[in-house]
Amino acid sequence: xxxxxxxxxxAPSAELAGQLNALYGPCxxxxxxxxxxxxxxxxxxxxxxxxYFFAAMEWISDVGYKLFHGWQMLTVVIPRT
Numbered sequence: 001x002x003x004x005x006x007x008x009x010x011a012p013s014a015e016l017a018g019q020l021n022a023l024y025g026p027c028x029x030x031x032x033x034x035x036x037x038x039x040x041x042x043x044x045x046x047x048x049x050x051x052y053f054f055a056a057m058e059w060i061s062d063v064g065y066k067l068f069h070g071w072q073m074l075t076v077v078i079p080r081t
């Protein structure tokens with residue numbers, strides 16, 4: 001069973017998957033931004049840069065997921081002709 005099957009429209013676990021995903025995004029972004037703030041005083045620029053790149057990846061992933069999820073919901077609402 002694929003992850004997309006768990007959150008598909010009409011799946012018995014779709015509501016639970018939606019609730020867990022609703023927590024995952026904000027908590028993940030809060031966590032990585034906390035690490036960014038805490039890492040400002042690191043002496044190694046390479047590690048700090050890696051943390052910043054990871055934070056950027058998390059933000060891009062979150063935006064991409066929301067766009068995909070919104071598109072998926074849009075295709076369910078609009079009937080195909």
